[in-house]
Structures are given as C-alpha cells and as structure tokens.
Amino acid sequence: MNLAWVVPLFPLCSFVLLLWFGRxxxxxxxxxxxxxxxxxxxxxxxxxxxxxxxxxxxANWTWMKIGDATLTVGVSVTALNAWMLVVVALVSWLVHxxxxxxxxxxxxxxxxxxxxxxxxxxxxxxxLSPNLLQAYMFWELVGLGSFLLIGFYFYKEEAKAAAxxxxxxxxxxxxxFLIGVLLLFWQTKSFDYDDIFRAVGNGTLSPGMTxxxxxxxxxxxxxxxxxxxxxxxLPDAMEGPTPVSALIHAATMVAxxxxxxxxxxPLYEAxxxxxxxxxxxxxxxAVFAATIGLVQTDIKRVLAYSTISQLGxxxxxxxxxxxxxxxxxxxxxxxxxxxxxxxxxxVIHAVHTQNIEEMGGLWRRLPWTAPLFxxxxxxxxxxxLFAGFFSKDEILAAAWTNGSxxxxxxxxxxxxxxxxxxxxxxxxxxxxxxxxRHDGAVHExxxxxxxxxxxxxxxxxxxxxxxxxxFGSFLGEWLTDGAxxxxxxxxxxxxxxxxxxxxxILLAWLMYGKRTVPRDWLSARAPYGYELLRRHYYMxxxxxxxVVALVSxxxxxxxxVDRYLVEGLVQFVTGTVNAIAAxxxxxxxxxxxxxxxxxxxxxxxxxxxxxxxxxxxx
Amino acid sequence: xxGTDIAFFLLALAAIAGAVMMxxxxxxxxxxxxxxxxxxxxxxxxVLLSAEFVAVVQVLIYSGAITIIMLFAIxxxxxxxxxxERQTTGGVGHKAAAAFAVLAFGLAVYAGIRTLxxxxxxxxxxxxxxxxxxxxxYSYYTIPFEIVSVLLLVALIGAIVLAKKDGKGAEDx
Amino acid sequence: xxxxxxxxxxxxxxxIGLYGALTKxxxxxxxxxxxxxxxxxxxxxxxxxxxxxxxxxxxxxxxxFAIAVAAAEAAVGLAALIAFYRNRxxxxxxxxxxxxx
Numbered sequence: 001m002n003l004a005w006v007v008p009l010f011p012l013c014s015f016v017l018l019l020w021f022g023r024x025x026x027x028x029x030x031x032x033x034x035x036x037x038x039x040x041x042x043x044x045x046x047x048x049x050x051x052x053x054x055x056x057x058x059a060n061w062t063w064m065k066i067g068d069a070t071l072t073v074g075v076s077v078t079a080l081n082a083w084m085l086v087v088v089a090l091v092s093w094l095v096h097x098x099x100x101x102x103x104x105x106x107x108x109x110x111x112x113x114x115x116x117x118x119x120x121x122x123x124x125x126x127x128l129s130p131n132l133l134q135a136y137m138f139w140e141l142v143g144l145g146s147f148l149l150i151g152f153y154f155y156k157e158e159a160k161a162a163a164x165x166x167x168x169x170x171x172x173x174x175x176x177f178l179i180g181v182l183l184l185f186w187q188t189k190s191f192d193y194d195d196i197f198r199a200v201g202n203g204t205l206s207p208g209m210t211x212x213x214x215x216x217x218x219x220x221x222x223x224x225x226x227x228x229x230x231x232x233x234l235p236d237a238m239e240g241p242t243p244v245s246a247l248i249h250a251a252t253m254v255a256x257x258x259x260x261x262x263x264x265x266p267l268y269e270a271x272x273x274x275x276x277x278x279x280x281x282x283x284x285x286a287v288f289a290a291t292i293g294l295v296q297t298d299i300k301r302v303l304a305y306s307t308i309s310q311l312g313x314x315x316x317x318x319x320x321x322x323x324x325x326x327x328x329x330x331x332x333x334x335x336x337x338x339x340x341x342x343x344x345x346x347v348i349h350a351v352h353t354q355n356i357e358e359m360g361g362l363w364r365r366l367p368w369t370a371p372l373f374x375x376x377x378x379x380x381x382x383x384x385l386f387a388g389f390f391s392k393d394e395i396l397a398a399a400w401t402n403g404s405x406x407x408x409x410x411x412x413x414x415x416x417x418x419x420x421x422x423x424x425x426x427x428x429x430x431x432x433x434x435x436x437r438h439d440g441a442v443h444e445x446x447x448x449x450x451x452x453x454x455x456x457x458x459x460x461x462x463x464x465x466x467x468x469x470x471f472g473s474f475l476g477e478w479l480t481d482g483a484x485x486x487x488x489x490x491x492x493x494x495x496x497x498x499x500x501x502x503x504x505i506l507l508a509w510l511m512y513g514k515r516t517v518p519r520d521w522l523s524a525r526a527p528y529g530y531e532l533l534r535r536h537y538y539m540x541x542x543x544x545x546x547v548v549a550l551v552s553x554x555x556x557x558x559x560x561v562d563r564y565l566v567e568g569l570v571q572f573v574t575g576t577v578n579a580i581a582a583x584x585x586x587x588x589x590x591x592x593x594x595x596x597x598x599x600x601x602x603x604x605x606x607x608x609x610x611x612x613x614x615x616x617x618x
Numbered sequence: 619x620x621g622t623d624i625a626f627f628l629l630a631l632a633a634i635a636g637a638v639m640m641x642x643x644x645x646x647x648x649x650x651x652x653x654x655x656x657x658x659x660x661x662x663x664x665v666l667l668s669a670e671f672v673a674v675v676q677v678l679i680y681s682g683a684i685t686i687i688m689l690f691a692i693x694x695x696x697x698x699x700x701x702x703e704r705q706t707t708g709g710v711g712h713k714a715a716a717a718f719a720v721l722a723f724g725l726a727v728y729a730g731i732r733t734l735x736x737x738x739x740x741x742x743x744x745x746x747x748x749x750x751x752x753x754x755x756y757s758y759y760t761i762p763f764e765i766v767s768v769l770l771l772v773a774l775i776g777a778i779v780l781a782k783k784d785g786k787g788a789e790d791x
Numbered sequence: 792x793x794x795x796x797x798x799x800x801x802x803x804x805x806x807i808g809l810y811g812a813l814t815k816x817x818x819x820x821x822x823x824x825x826x827x828x829x830x831x832x833x834x835x836x837x838x839x840x841x842x843x844x845x846x847x848x849x850x851x852x853x854x855x856f857a858i859a860v861a862a863a864e865a866a867v868g869l870a871a872l873i874a875f876y877r878n879r880x881x882x883x884x885x886x887x888x889x890x891x892x
Contacts, residue, residue, distance in 0.1 A: 590888025604723035611726040637807040707885040716813040724806040731798040736844040773863035777870035
C-alpha cells in the first residue's frame with residue numbers, strides 16, 4: 001500500500017513517452033497506452049486488496065514552507081480512494097483498448113493516447129490526493145485533459161467551441177472551489193482533509209463558515225459534474241471522440257464532482273443547509289436533464305443528458321446523507337454508462353451518423369453491440385437484477401429515510417423518465433426497419449472494441465451484487481469501516497422503483513416499438529413544451545443573451561479602451577518622437593549655408609549674452 | 619581734422635563701398651572687381667597703420683593672386699549666362715535671419731569696441747618694419763614659418779589632386 | 792586716429808563678408824566673401840600692432856601668416872569647386888545638398 005504513489009505514474013510515463021516518440025510509433029502507441037494503464041490497474045488492484053485487510057494509509061512529504069504553514073504533498077489510501085482507483089483505472093484501461101479499434105487510422109492516433117494518458121494520470125492523482133491543494137491541482141489537470149480531448153477534432157468549429165465552453169464553464173465552478181479551499185485554509189491553517197474534518201468536529205470552523213465553504217466547494221463540483229445550472233457544457237462535450245465521452249464525460253471526470261463531495265463528506269454532514277443544497281440541486285438536475293433527454297435526436301446527446309441526470313442522482317444521494325449509495329451508484333454508473341457510450345460509439349462507427357432518426361433496424365446487423373446496449377439500458381433503467389436497480393434503489397431508500405418526500409418523488413419521476421428515454425433510444429436505434437440507407441456495409445466493430453464492451457456488460461450486471469438487500473452490503477461496510485448499518489427502508493420502495501422503470505420501458509415500447517401510440521402524441525398536444533425541451537429549456541440561449549452578452553460587451557468596451565485610449569497614448573508618444581525626429585531631419589537639408597546661418601546665429605547669441613552680462617560697458 | 623584722418627575716412631569709405639557693391643552687383647566678374655577696390659583700400663589702411671610690408675603683400679596676394687584665381691575659377695565654371703538669375707539662396711526668411719544674426723553680432727561687438735583705447739600713440743613701431751619682420755620671422759617665428767611653407771605645399775598638391783580630372787576622364791582625353 | 796575706428800571698420804567689413812557668405816548663391820562669391828572676412832581680421836591684427844597695449848611688429852607677422860593661410864585656403868577651395876563643378880555641372884551652393892536627410 002505504501003507503493004500507492006506508483007499508480008498514477010504509469011499513465012504519466014505513457015503520456016511523456018507518447019509525446020516524444022508518438023509520431024514514430026504511430027499505431028504501436030496504443031500498446032504503450034494499454035500496457036501503462038494495465039500496470040496502473042494491477043497496481044490499483046494491489047492497493048485495493050491490501051486496503052481490504054489493512055488500515056488507512058497516508059504519506060506526506062513537505063513541499064514548501066510559507067511562514068508558519070507547511071504545505072505537503074502525499075498520497076492517501078482510504079477505502080473511498082482505493083475503490084475509486086480501481087474504478088478509474090479499470091474504465092480507463094477498457095477505453096484504451098476500445099480506442100485502438102475506434103480511433104484506428106486517425107492521423108493523431110498517438111496524440112490521442114498521450115492525452116488519454118495525461119487524463120488518466122490526472123484523475124488517479126486527484127483520487128490519491130490527501131489534501132485539498134493537491135486535489136485542486138489535479139482537478140485543474142483533469143479539466144485540461146478534458147479540454148484537449150473534447151477539442152481533439154480541433155479542425156471542426158463545433159469541437160473547438162465545445163472545448164472552450166467546457167473549459168470556461170468548469171472554470172466558473174473552479175473559482176468557487178478555489179475560494180472555498182482558500183477559506184478553509186484561512187480558517188483551519190491546513191489543506192489536509194483530516195485536519196479540516198477535525199476542525200469541523202471540534203468547532204474551530206463556525207457553522208456559518210462550514211456551510212459557506214461546503215457550498216463554495218459544491219459549486220466546483222457542480223461545474224465538473226455538469227449539474228444545473230452549469231451543465232450546458234456536458235452535452236456539447238460530445239463533440240469529442242466517443243471513447244473520450246465514455247471515459248471522461250460519463251465514467252470518471254464528471255464523477256470527480258461527486259467524488260469531491262464524498263471525500264469532504266464530514267464537512268457537508270456538519271451543515272444541514274449544505275446537505276439540503278446538494279440534495280435539491282441533485283434531485284432537480286436529475287429530473288431536469290431527464291426531461292431534456294426525452295426529445296434529443298443525437299444518440300450521444302441523449303446519453304449526455306442521461307449522464308447529467310444520473311450525476312444528479314448521486315448528488316441527491318449525498319445530500320440525503322447516503323454516502324455509500326452515492327459511491328455505489330457512481331460505480332455502477334461508471335460501468336453501464338461507459339458501456340452505453342462504447343456501444344453508441346460502435347453504432348456510430350458502423351453507420352457514420354449520430355442522428356437516431358437515421359438509424360433503426362440495427363439489431364441484426366450488430367449482433368454484439370445491440371445486446372450489450374440493451375444490457376446497459378436495462379441497467380441504467382433500474383430493471384431488477386441489473387446493477388442499476390440496486391444502486392438506484394439504494395438512493396431512493398436514502399431519500400425516503402432522510403424524510404424528504406418531495407425529493408423522493410422527484411427521484412422516482414427521474415427514474416421513470418430515464419427508463420423511457422433509454423428505451424426510446426434503444427427502439428429507435430435497433431428496432432424496426434432501417435430508416436436510412438447507409439453507404440457501405442454496416443458491420444460489427446472489431447474485436448478490440450467489442451471485448452471491452454463485453455467486460456463492461458458483465459460488470460453492469462455484476463457490480464450491483466456488492467451491495468444488495470439480500471446478499472449483504474459489502475461495499476457499505478467496507479467504505480464505512482464496518483459502521484454501516486443498512487437502513488430498514490420499506491420494501492415497497494424497491495417495488496415502486498422496479499415498476500416505474502418497467503412502466504417507462506413499456507411506454508417506450510408502445511410508442512417506438514409497437515407504435516400503438518403515435519410518436520407525436522405528446523408533441524402535438526404540447527408543442528411549446530416539446531420545443532422547450534428540444535431547446536434544452538433555452539438554457540444556452542439564456543446564457544448567451546445574459547452572461548455571454550454581458551461579458552462580451554464588457555470585453556468589447558475594454559477592447560475599445562485598449563484600442564483607442566491605451567493605443568492612442570502609445571500613438572501619441574511615438575507620434576511626438578516621430579514628429580521631433582522629422583523636424584530634426586528636415587533641419588538636415590544639406591544646405592551648407594543654413595548650417596552656417598545656425599552657427600552664426602549661435603555665435604551672435606553668445607556674443608550678445610556676453611555683451612549683456614559680462615561686459616562692463618554700460 | 620588731420621590729413622591722416624581724411625585719408626582714413628576716404629579709404630574706409632572705399633573699402634565699405636567695394637564690399638557693399640560686391641553684395642549688390644549681379645555680374646560675378648563685377649563683384650570680384652569691386653572687391654579688388656576693397657582690397658586695395660585695405661592696403662592703403664595698412665600704410666596708414668605704418669605696416670608698409672603687409673600693405674605690399676596685401677596688394678600682391680589679394681589684389682593680384684587671389685583675384686586672378688577667382689576670375690579663372692569663374693571663367694572655368696561659367697557655363698551659361700546667369701546674370702538674370704537669383705544671386706542669393708534661400709527665401710526672405712533665410713536672408714532676414716542672416717541679416718538679423720549678423721546685425722546682432724555686429725552691434726554686440728561694436729558695444730565692446732566702441733570706447734576701446736589702450737592709449738598707445740603708435741610711436742613704438744620701428745620705422746623700417748620690413749627689416750624687423752624679417753628678423754622676427756627668421757628667428758622667433760622660424761618653426762611657424764616653415765610649417766606655413768609645408769601648408770602651402772600641401773595646399774598646392776591638394777589643389778592639383780582635386781582639380782585634376784579623375785582617371786576615367788583622363789582616359790577620355 | 793583711434794583704435795576703435797579701425798576696429799569698427801573691420802567689424803563692418805567682417806559683417807558684410809559674413810552676410811554674403813551666408814546668402815550668396817555662387818560658390819565663387821561665397822569664397823570671396825570668406826576672403827573678405829579674413830581681410831577684416833587682418834586689419835585687426837595690424838591695428839592692434841600699432842595701437843594695442845604692446846605695440847610691435849608681431850601683429851604684422853600674424854597678418855602675413857593669415858594671408859598665407861588664406862591663399863592656401865583659396866587655392867584648395869577653388870580646386871574643390873572645380874571638382875564639384877565637373878561632377879554636378881553647377882557652382883550653386885544650394886545644389887550641393889547630397890548629404891541632406
């Protein structure tokens with residue numbers, strides 16, 4: 001366990017090596033990346049296994065001393081960290097393998113792997129950080145990796161804009177995070193999680209300050225995890241390559257916000273207001289994003305809104321006080337959402353379009369992808385016996401036992417919507433007849449792409465059984481060091497959860513599978529509502545007409561100040577110098593007699609001065 | 619008013635008249651000739667100042683040699699009749715500035731010399747100053763004298779080199 | 792006859808020479824004006840030799856040196872003028888402005 005620090009180093013090595021030799025190695029780069037992540041994964045497993053039997057490990061090295069404060073860097077292996085390490089490394093490894101098929105032939109193939117390595121390094125480093133300062137640095141590094149990968153197709157205008165948007169939107173959240181961290185440091189004189197928790201425990205941190213810092217840090221999490229109102233970057237981030245969407249914008253990076261809140265959970269627990277904020281934002285986002293997901297026609301955007309919605313679930317779980325449920329859902333979500341994205345990538349790979357209206361009838365054409373997608377969809381919808389069912393059930397139970405009935409029903413509504421839009425997607429893509437003639441043969445993806453999907457498919461089912469009402473709650477007990485006791489949630493919650501998910505599937509089947517209900521049944525009756533959803537509640541337009549307009553008008557104003565005031569000043573100075581020089585240069589007219597005149601005038605002046613002052617003739 | 623004074627005023631008048639005519643005439647040859655009058659008047663003044671040797675040198679060098687060289691130069695360079703042309707450079711501003719500067723200089727200096735008098739009556743000079751000059755030149759001023767001879771030699775050679783046609787022009791002839 | 796009368800005459804001649812040197816267009820005349828200025832100076836030498844605080848023939852010797860130098864100057868100046876004329880086909884001072892800005 002004291003070798004935990006090597007886990008993030010392998011992807012870093014891969015990044016550095018590929019930056020140097022990537023151009024030469026070309027397609028071989030994939031093996032470097034895969035090998036590095038595999039080593040990371042094995043090391044992460046090693047850490048997990050040793051943590052299973054051992055205690056929390058933490059090591060710090062002094063980084064610098066500023067006055068009385070000592071800044072340290074280090075690694076810490078708590079139960080949460082060890083668990084996250086494995087999840088991140090595993091998904092990253094599978095995505096590395098998948099990318100070998102998906103990105104084959106791309107000109108910047110090695111660059112892609114280098115960026116993946118950088119991102120994996122940053123994410124693993126973030127997970128291992130024992131203090132907030134280090135976490136903040138890796139947090140930004142994660143943002144950088146995301147920026148590079150979203151903008152990977154930088155020659156596409158949309159990708160460029162999306163990368164910038166993602167960077168700026170998350171940056172808004174990061175400012176909150178940074179202020180929160182600094183406030184905590186000001187109050188507690190330490191960045192260490194443990195010191196902060198101790199300060200919360202013994203009252204060094206006043207309740208008001210606790211709430212303030214918790215909410216500020218939560219703003220950072222909102223930005224990173226795409227929660228309302230900073231969610232608009234996440235759907236646009238789908239301009240990146242699909243494996244990236246799977247790794248970053250579904251499984252790992254966006255989970256960083258959830259992870260951060262989970263890592264600082266004692267801070268949040270100390271403030272009821274902060275908990276309430278987290279829960280309300282989470283629950284609201286879950287329903288909000290799910291409704292938008294109902295009407296999107298881009299396969300990746302549907303999944304993106306589903307991601308936002310599921311992250312809202314996790315936040316809801318955290319806000320409801322169920323730390324275990326959030327991490328549990330984070331884990332299962334990482335698997336089934338990565339599976340769904342990889343399957344979507346496989347579909348896109350096959351038909352070269354992302355518009356689900358142009359798909360259809362792919363069930364037989366993609367014998368591996370289609371069933372795996374179905375598994376992912378069942379899992380996310382919360383159909384019993386799949387992983388999503390258990391984790392979602394856990395969250396619903398947490399919301400119920402926490403006493404917030406409104407949030408509970410919000411979560412149920414989100415579950416219904418989730419299963420509906422997932423199966424709308426499924427039926428539109430795989431069922432029925434092909435609605436569009438695709439150029440070339442539609443063929444199943446290569447082995448390197450299907451194999452990771454199979455692994456994720458298995459995990460999408462199996463991951464649920466580490467925490468069930470029937471076989472004991474292994475994860476919960478381990479994460480809380482045995483102090484976990486399963487809340488005696490009413491049994492009817494599981495029944496409700498299962499029935500709403502099945503109801504959603506049934507509705508989707510009626511509308512898109514069997515078509516007994518016409519597709520435009522709802523949109524015809526509420527065209528404005530439909531339009532509202534299709535335009536994402538006009539959030540982008542709202543931002544464009546308020547924040548963006550305000551900022552750009554300020555920047556235009558400052559631009560004018562710079563162009564006319566500052567530039568004018570500079571022009572004035574240079575103009576003055578130039579004018580003086582021009583005048584001097586005009587004096588050099590080559591006329592010897594002019595020079596002579598000047599000399600004579602000078603002589604006359606000297607003589608006159610002498611006569612007026614030095615002479616005694618007056 | 620003594621005869622000396624009358625002679626001084628006449629000579630001074632002649633000198634200034636020659637100089638002013640030089641400024642006012644338009645024909646270059648006339649200008650040089652009017653200046654000859656000034657030079658001769660100055661030679662007369664030298665006689666009044668009991669510097670007969672310098673007066674003779676003045677007549678020989680200025681009225682003779684230099685005037686002749688100038689006339690030669692005018693003839694060598696005169697390619698077309700420019701009598702009708704403007705004789706001065708610059709505009710009114712240039713001329714006015716020059717006049718003003720010269721006037722200011724003149725007035726200031728005149729203020730200094732107006733009442734200058736050392737009380738000497740001029741009787742200290744030897745009567746045969748040519749002999750005295752020769753004695754001084756060949757004893758006390760030997761080295762400056764020799765250096766002047768070198769200077770004249772250099773001027774001679776320099777003038778020849780400058781006025782000589784360059785290699786290309788010489789080949790053409 | 793007093794010293795100041797000679798000095799005033801010398802000053803007038805010097806000023807006329809200076810004015811001509813500054814304004815005349817023909818290079819030959821400019822050179823002649825410079826000669827006039829030198830002459831004015833010579834008058835000073837000779838006048839001081841007679842009416843100065845220490846009357847002696849040293850002033851005459853200096854005047855002779857000045858005349859020698861003026862002769863040399865006139866010779867070289869006219870040679871330079873000839874060379875200039877050969878190159879530019881003009882003797883005008885205001886056209887000798889190749890060195891202007």
